[in-house]
Amino acid sequence: MKKLALLDGHSLAYRAFYALPPDLATPSGQVTNAVFGFTSMLIKLLDEESPDAIAVAWDRKEKTFRSERYADYKATRETAPDIFRSQVPLIKEVLEALKIPQVSVAGYEADDVIATLTKRGREFGYSVMVVTGDRDAFQLSSDDITILYTRRGISDTVHATPSWIHERYGIDPERYVEYAALRGDTSDNLPGVPGVGEKTAAKLINAYPTLEDLFTSLGDQSPKLRENLAGSRDQVLLNRELMTMIDEVPMDDLNPSDLDLEPFDRDVVRSLFDDLAFRTLWQRLEELGGVTVAERTITDVDVVTATSVEAALSLASESAMVVDPVWDGPELVGFVVAGGNPTYVPLEVSQGLLAGSSVEKDGSSGARIIGHDVKPFLVALMEAELPVPHVEFDTMLAAYVINPAQRAPSLEDLAYRELGITVNEADRVDGEGAQSTFSFEESSLDLETPARRAIAIAELVDPLTSQMDARGGLDLFNAVELPLVSILAYMEAAGVGLDVEFLTSFGENLTSRIGVLQSEIHELAGSSFNVNSTLQLRKVLFEQLGLPVIKKTPKGAPSTDATVLEKLADQHEIVSKLLEFRELDKLRSTYVESLLKLVDDDGRIRGRFNQMGAATGRLSMEQPNLQNIPARSEEGRAIRKAFVAAPGTVFLVADYSQIELRILAHMSGDPGLVEAFANDADIHAATAARVNGVELSEVTEEMRRTSKMINFGLLYGMEAYVLGQRLDIDRNEAQIHIDQYFVQFPDVKAFMSGIVDAARESGYTTTILGRRRYLPELHSRSTRDRQMGERMALNAPIQGSAADVIKKAMIDLDRELRLSGSAAEMLLQIHDELVLEVPTDEIEAVTELTVTTMEHVTELRVPLKVSYGVGATLADATH
Numbered sequence: 001m002k003k004l005a006l007l008d009g010h011s012l013a014y015r016a017f018y019a020l021p022p023d024l025a026t027p028s029g030q031v032t033n034a035v036f037g038f039t040s041m042l043i044k045l046l047d048e049e050s051p052d053a054i055a056v057a058w059d060r061k062e063k064t065f066r067s068e069r070y071a072d073y074k075a076t077r078e079t080a081p082d083i084f085r086s087q088v089p090l091i092k093e094v095l096e097a098l099k100i101p102q103v104s105v106a107g108y109e110a111d112d113v114i115a116t117l118t119k120r121g122r123e124f125g126y127s128v129m130v131v132t133g134d135r136d137a138f139q140l141s142s143d144d145i146t147i148l149y150t151r152r153g154i155s156d157t158v159h160a161t162p163s164w165i166h167e168r169y170g171i172d173p174e175r176y177v178e179y180a181a182l183r184g185d186t187s188d189n190l191p192g193v194p195g196v197g198e199k200t201a202a203k204l205i206n207a208y209p210t211l212e213d214l215f216t217s218l219g220d221q222s223p224k225l226r227e228n229l230a231g232s233r234d235q236v237l238l239n240r241e242l243m244t245m246i247d248e249v250p251m252d253d254l255n256p257s258d259l260d261l262e263p264f265d266r267d268v269v270r271s272l273f274d275d276l277a278f279r280t281l282w283q284r285l286e287e288l289g290g291v292t293v294a295e296r297t298i299t300d301v302d303v304v305t306a307t308s309v310e311a312a313l314s315l316a317s318e319s320a321m322v323v324d325p326v327w328d329g330p331e332l333v334g335f336v337v338a339g340g341n342p343t344y345v346p347l348e349v350s351q352g353l354l355a356g357s358s359v360e361k362d363g364s365s366g367a368r369i370i371g372h373d374v375k376p377f378l379v380a381l382m383e384a385e386l387p388v389p390h391v392e393f394d395t396m397l398a399a400y401v402i403n404p405a406q407r408a409p410s411l412e413d414l415a416y417r418e419l420g421i422t423v424n425e426a427d428r429v430d431g432e433g434a435q436s437t438f439s440f441e442e443s444s445l446d447l448e449t450p451a452r453r454a455i456a457i458a459e460l461v462d463p464l465t466s467q468m469d470a471r472g473g474l475d476l477f478n479a480v481e482l483p484l485v486s487i488l489a490y491m492e493a494a495g496v497g498l499d500v501e502f503l504t505s506f507g508e509n510l511t512s513r514i515g516v517l518q519s520e521i522h523e524l525a526g527s528s529f530n531v532n533s534t535l536q537l538r539k540v541l542f543e544q545l546g547l548p549v550i551k552k553t554p555k556g557a558p559s560t561d562a563t564v565l566e567k568l569a570d571q572h573e574i575v576s577k578l579l580e581f582r583e584l585d586k587l588r589s590t591y592v593e594s595l596l597k598l599v600d601d602d603g604r605i606r607g608r609f610n611q612m613g614a615a616t617g618r619l620s621m622e623q624p625n626l627q628n629i630p631a632r633s634e635e636g637r638a639i640r641k642a643f644v645a646a647p648g649t650v651f652l653v654a655d656y657s658q659i660e661l662r663i664l665a666h667m668s669g670d671p672g673l674v675e676a677f678a679n680d681a682d683i684h685a686a687t688a689a690r691v692n693g694v695e696l697s698e699v700t701e702e703m704r705r706t707s708k709m710i711n712f713g714l715l716y717g718m719e720a721y722v723l724g725q726r727l728d729i730d731r732n733e734a735q736i737h738i739d740q741y742f743v744q745f746p747d748v749k750a751f752m753s754g755i756v757d758a759a760r761e762s763g764y765t766t767t768i769l770g771r772r773r774y775l776p777e778l779h780s781r782s783t784r785d786r787q788m789g790e791r792m793a794l795n796a797p798i799q800g801s802a803a804d805v806i807k808k809a810m811i812d813l814d815r816e817l818r819l820s821g822s823a824a825e826m827l828l829q830i831h832d833e834l835v836l837e838v839p840t841d842e843i844e845a846v847t848e849l850t851v852t853t854m855e856h857v858t859e860l861r862v863p864l865k866v867s868y869g870v871g872a873t874l875a876d877a878t879h
Contacts, residue, residue, distance in 0.1 A: 001125065001126065001127045002052040002053065002125070002126050002127070003049065003050070003051045003052050003053070003126060003127050003128075003129060004051060004052070004053045004054070004055075004117070004118075004121040004126040004127070004128050004129070004256050004259065005045060005049060005051035005053070005054045005055075005128075005129045005131060006054075006055055006056075006057060006114045006117055006118060006121075006128065006129070006130050006131065007042070007045075007054070007055070007056040007057065007131045007132070008057060008110050008111070008114060008130070008131065008132035008133070008134055008137070009056045009057055009058040009059075009091070009102070009110060010058060010059050010088075010110060011110070011132045011133040011134045011150075012038055012041055012131065012132070012133060012150065013034050013038050013084070013087070013088060013091055014034075014080075014084070014133065015037070015041075015133045015150050015152075015154065016033065016034045016035075016036070016037025016038045016040075016041065016154050017033055017034035017037070017081075017084045017087070019033075019037055019152070019154045019413075020033035020034075020036060020037045020154065020413075020417070021033060021403070021405055021406040021407070021409075022083060022405070022776060023403045023404075023405030023406050023615075023774050023776065024036050024403070024406075025277075025763060025774055025776040026275065026276055026277050026763070030086070030090075030776065030779060031083045031086065031087060031776040031779075032087065032090070032276050032277070032278075033087075034084055034087040034088075034091065035087050035090045035091050035094060035276060036276075036278065036281070036417070037154040038091050038094075039091075039094055039278065039281055040154055040155075040281065040416070040417070040420075041131075041150070041154050042095075042098075042100070043281065043284060043285070043420070044155070045131060045148070049129060049148075051129065051261065052126075052260060052261065053121075053126065053256055053257070053259040053260045053261065054100055054101070054259060054261055055100070055101045055102065055103050055117060055259045056095055056100060056101070056102045056103070057102075057103050057104065057110035057111075057113040057114050057117070058092075058102060058103070058104040058110055059104070059109050059110045060104050060105070060106055060107075060108075062106045062107060063107070064107055064108055064109055065107060065108075066109070066242045069238075069241070069242065070190075070238060070242060072189050073188060073189060073190070073242060074187075074188050074189055075189050076186075076189045077187060077188070077189070081782075082780050082782040082785060083776065083777075083780055083785070086780075090276070093272065094272065094276075097264060097265070097268050097269045097272050098264045098269060099261075099262040099263070099264045101258070101259050103117070103251070103254065105249050105250070105251060108246065108249045111134065111136060111137065111245045112245055112246040112247075112249045113249055113251070114130055114132075114137065114140075114245070115140060115245035115246060115247040115249075116246070116247050116248060116249040116251060117251075117254075117256070117259075118130060118140055118145055118247070119247040120254075120255060120256055121256045122144060122145070124255065124256045124257065126256050127144050127145075127146075128140075128144065128145045128146070129145075129146045129147075129148055130145065130146070130147050130148065131148045131150070132147065132148075132149065132150070133149065133150040133151075135149070135176075135180070136177075136180065136185075136243055136245065137149075137160075137245070138160055138165050138169075138173055138176040139173060139174070139176045139177045139243075139244070139245060140173070140245065141160055141161060141162050141165055141173040141176075142162060142173065143162070146159050146160070146161060147159070147160035147161075148160070154416070155412070155413075155416050155422060169198065169202055170198075170199070170202035170203075170206070171202050171205050171206065175205050175206075177240055177243050177244050178205055178210070178211050178240055179201050179202065179205045180239070180243050181211065181236050181237070181239035181240040181243060182196050182201040182204060182205070182211075182236055182239075183196060183197070183198070183201050184235075184239060185239070185243070188242070188243075190235075190238075190239045190242060190243070191232070191235055192232070192236075192239070193228050193229055193232040193236060194228045194231075194232070195224065195225065195228050196225075196228065196229075200225070211236060211237060211240060214229070215229065215230075215233050218230055269282075269285065270282060273285075280417070280418050280419065280420065280463070284420045297421070297422040298421060298422070298423055298452040298455055298456060301342060301448050301451045301452055301455070302341060302342075303336065303341075303342050303343070303344050303447040303448060303451045304341045304342070304343045304344070305343070305344045305346070305447075306343055306344065306345045306346070306349055307349070308349055309349045309351070309352050311349070312345045312349045312350055312352060312353040313352045313353055315337050315339070315343055315345070315353055316353055316356070316367070319368075320368035320369055320370045320392040320393070321337050321338075321353075321367065321368065321369050321370070321389075322337065322338035322369075322370045322371070322454050322457050322458040322461075323335045323336065323337055323338070323369050323370070323371050323374075323377070323454060324336050324338075324371060324372065324450035324451075324453040324454040324457065325371075325376070325377045325380070325450065326344065326445060326446075326447060326450050328445060331380075332347065332377070332380035332381070332384065333346060333347060333445065334346040334347050334350065335350070335377070335450070336447060336450040336451045336453075336454050337454065338451070338454035338455050338457065338458045342451035342454055342455065344445075344447050344450075344451075347384055347386065350386065351386055351387060353367060354367050354381065354386055354387040354388075354389055355367065355387040356368075356387075356389070366390070367387070367389035367390065368389060368390045368391075368392040369389045369390070369391060369392060370391075370392050370393040370394075370395075370457060370458070370461060371391075371393075371394060371395070371457060372394065372395045372396050372411045372414075372453065372457050373394065373396040373397075373408065373411075374391055374394050374485060375485050375488060375489050375492070375609075375611070378391070378485070378486060378489035379489045379492050379493050382489065382490065382493040383493060388486065388489070390486075391482060391485050391486055392482075393461055393465075393482070394482065394485060395411065395414060395457050395460045395461065395464060396408055396409065396411070396414070396612065397477070397481050397482065397485065397611065397612065398460075398464040398465070398467075398468055398477060399414055399464065400481075400611075400612040401468055401473040401476060401477045401481055401771075402464065402467045402468055402471055402473060403772075403774055404612070404614075404615045404616070404617065404771070404772075404773055405615045405773070405774060407612050407613065407615070408610075408612040408613075411423060411453055411456060411457065414460065415456040415459075415460060418460060418463055418464070419456070419459055419460065419463070421456055421459065423449075423452050423453055423456050471772060472766075472770050472772065473770060473771070473772060475769075475770060476769050476770045476771055476804075479769075479808075479811075480769060480804060480807050480808055480811065481611065481807075483811045484611065484807055484810060484811060485611065487810055487811065487814050487826065488609040488611060488619075490825070490826075491609065491825075491826055491827055491828070491829075492606055492607070492608060492609060493606070494604075494606075494825050494827055494837075495600065495602075495604035495605055495606035495607075495827070496604060496605055496606075496626070496643055496827045496828060496835070496837075496874075497603055497604050497605075497643065497644045497645060497646055498595060498599045498603060498604065498605045498642055498643060498644070499641075499642050499643075499644045499873075500596065500599055500603065502641065502642050503592055503595060503596060503639075503642040504596065506592060506638055506639075506642065507588055507592035507593065507596070510584050510587060510588045510592060510635070511588060513584055514581060514584050514585055514588065517577055517580060517581045517584070518531055518581065520577050521574055521577050521578060521581060524572075524573055524574040524577065525540045525544065525545070525574060526544065527540075527544070531578070531581055532585070534560055537560050537578070538557065538558050538560055540574075541558075541560065541568075541574075541575075542558045545572060545574065547568055547571055547572060547575075548568075548571070550564050550567050550568065551563070551564050562579070562582070565578055565579050566579070583633070583635070584635065587630070587635050587636070587639065591629070591630070591639050592639070594624055595624060595639075595642070598623065598624055605624065605626075607621045607622065607623055607624050607625065607626045608621065608622050608623050609621055609829070610622060614803075615773050615796070616773065616795070616796050616799040616800040616803055617767065617771050617799075617800045617803035617804060617807070618799060618800075618802075618803045618831065619803070619807075619829055619831075626828055626830070627828075627829075627830045627831060629643075629830075629874070631878055637875045637878070638875070640873065640874040640875035640878060641873045641874070641875040641876075642873075643873060643874035643875075644872065644873050644874075645837050645871075645872055645873070646837060648839060648840060649837045649838055649839050649840060650837075650838055650840055650843060650870055650871060650872055650877070651835060651836070651837060651838075651870065651871055651872070651873070651874055651876070651877040652824070652835070652836040652837075652838045652843065652846060652847055652850060652868060652869075652870055652877065653833055653834070653835050653836075653868060653869045653870075653871075653874070653877040653878060653879065654833060654834050654836070654847075654850050654851060654854060654866050654867070654868040655830075655832050655833030655834070655866065655867060655868070656802075656805070656806065656832045656833070656854065656864060656865070656866055657865040657866065657867055658683055658865075659802045659805060659806075659832050659864070660712075660715055660798050660799060660802050661673070661677075661683055661711055661712075661715075662677055662860060662862050662863075662864065662865075663768070663798050663801045663802055663805075663860070664714075664715065664748065664751075664798055665677055665860075665861060665862045666768070666860040666861045666862055667751060667768070667797060667798070667801070668745075668747045668748045668750070668751035668752075669747055669751075669861060670745050670746070670747035670748045670751070671747070672687075672690055672744060672745050673745060673748065673862075674861055674862055677862035677863065678862060678863070680863075680865070681696070682696075682704075683711065684704045684707045684708040684711060685699045685704050685707075687707040687708075687710070687711055687741070687744075687745075688700075688703040688704045688706065688707035689703075690744040690745075691703075691707060691737075691740045691741050691743075691744050692740075705727075706727060706737055707741075709723060709726055709727060710723065710737060710738060710741050713726075714741075714748070714752070714794075715794070715795055715798050715799070716791060716794070716795050717790060717791030717792075717794040717795060720732075720734040720735035720738055721734070723737065723738065752794055755793060755794065755797060756778075756790050756793045756794065759775055759778060759789075759793040760778045760779070760793075763775065763776070763778075765792075765793050765796040765797045765800070766797060767796075767797055767800035767801040767803075767804050768797075768801040768804060768805075768858070768860075769801070769804040769808070769858075771800050771801075771803075771804060773792070773796040773800060775789045775792055775793055775796075776789075777789030777792065778790065778793065802832065805857055805858060805864070806829065806831070806832060806834075808857050808858065809834070809853065809854045809857040810826065810829060810834065812853050812857055813826065813834070813849075813850060813853045813854065814826065816849055816853050817846070817849070820845075820849065822838075822842055822845070822846055822849075823839050823842065824836050824837065824838040824839065824842060824846045825837050834850070834854070835874070835877075836850065843870060847868060847870070850866075850868070851866045851868060854866045867879060
């Protein structure tokens, strides 16, 4: 029987768009994530299903009978993003080049076209496969009609057969429309019956042959359900009508035989794929002569277990080991090494293999590994007191360097996107048939999945290396990002000391003060209410107390955010109490309570550094975020006081002074900025003196404040409107300040204009160490998106270069500390500052070493300057 495949164009395009990062783009900046994902799914279909005929159905802009029947049909659906809409013509161009028929009919949706072609396909003797992300298509499922449903992403699909639908929803496909009618569809703005979920809907459908029978038997239901069903009767019946796919769309001249697959022109497709930068997709097509696609699933992996130290040592070689860790819950129990037969190495026999035969200069063992997101593996090895191997390659990190906007792609997505490889999750291994000797506990481990992952990792190294080289990121990867992995792992494993007794006492004090404030707020309001409830607070402030509404939320309600309360502070005593309440409540919940929950038994707290958390290259932290510890308020400093150095040590906190402005001076070469930094002047006062035409000694605090706001605001593309808000002046006056600034610093303005123009031309910005950030937003049809892209183009080279400098400083300082034999340890990186724990007898030497290393990490047109503080607590060391 011949097979006809019918694809729901917009549904699959949306799936692809939201599954893949928007940084997938051509060199000219055209976003291609939806095009790439759609084409990948198409290739997967051609390879795995081998259809004889195929068509893609599209929705059209004209109104359909559904919107005429129900005016609110899809009324709440948001307009598709510009960067999605700009890709639909490209998807159609790909389909045209591949000679894939495309069908759309005015007045009907793609669903109806698919239903009609499905019916005709069956009449002509075809089996039919419908490919969609829309569950409405389940109504078509039968023995000869399979729904290939995309659940999420571009590779997670399921064959929604009648048996699968019955198992999943508890109903047969022919009743799916009625089931869905009861539940409603928020995406189409079709309300369901209140209180009717999946189980209740299935129960009702199976109890009555039709909806009409259900509604004539409402007396059988509970009072509440009876009431809800009765009130929703008309809507449910309308839902059924609108959800039913029409299989009589007028397409008299189109038959399934017209949709047979045809050979495509190789040169045309190659040219188009080159333009779209679809290197891997073209390779897959070419391997199969342009007819079907060589996509591979890693299956049937036999895992050998190393049951002795000697067996593990036999895996050692001159080349790096490709590994993937094996976890039993949160605990590392071993790792799989890729090879002819992937081998599982339990931790208890791994020490010799991990130690290698020599020791690297950075202190790590001689063993070298390649993996995907290897830092958690290294941390676990440290916690197990095992040798830590040298990291030679990390596929997740490489993907991040290639395009940092994709942050931390999963191995499964990366392998599928780059190689067309599907890394399936294996069934849990019970040991039977494996060439291994397992203990009873080991037999439940899933070894096949890490084995498959290790195979995929090995195959990714060469193509990712080539891409980094082509994009100018290979040096950054090898010199900065890769060496940093082990350093961050050591910092995570070390953690930082927390004075639990002090923090607990401080938390109790906060709770007491919060209680007093709440009572005072209630007294001033004249009634008790939930201070944390926006609705109740809104009623108290603007109805009971009659305070003026300064700003409204997007939904039109009076705003009670911090900026509003600050402006109302002089109008009623309750407002200052509310601001203080919020500050203390946030300190208690966000810092005190969270930190106490996360402290380990040894009294140290260990956060996780995210090396791939920001497109600019900056490090971030989580669980907890120790980069966000408040420092300005008295209470915030008290939080810092809870972080304590180990006995016999003190904290050394060293931070770069105004590093982003120094980088701006370096990159712009503006003589005024360069001179100010060269003279070690107060940069904000020096700027104010030039802009206002006064001597440095005549600069007022207000002048300096304005200049400081402009200096830092320009780094983020701040415009006059925002500057005016922050300085509490009108927009015109703010623009005058900005214009005066640029008169005095013309090369800064030229640099800013030039960097945006260059990014628009090349599609990306570059830092001083070659880190690229791709900015497809610069080519968006949306004015708002383009303006956002321009702001990012201004900020990315500056903030990214600052990130490069601090990362390089960490690497250099780590090396110098090891070479000097110091026992000092780096514990934290808080953006522009490093926190070290230093033995008290080493503090003078380590301070000098740290400052010297940080100040000479790279050569700029202006000197890098580092300030530092020393103390037993983080508060004492903050300067």
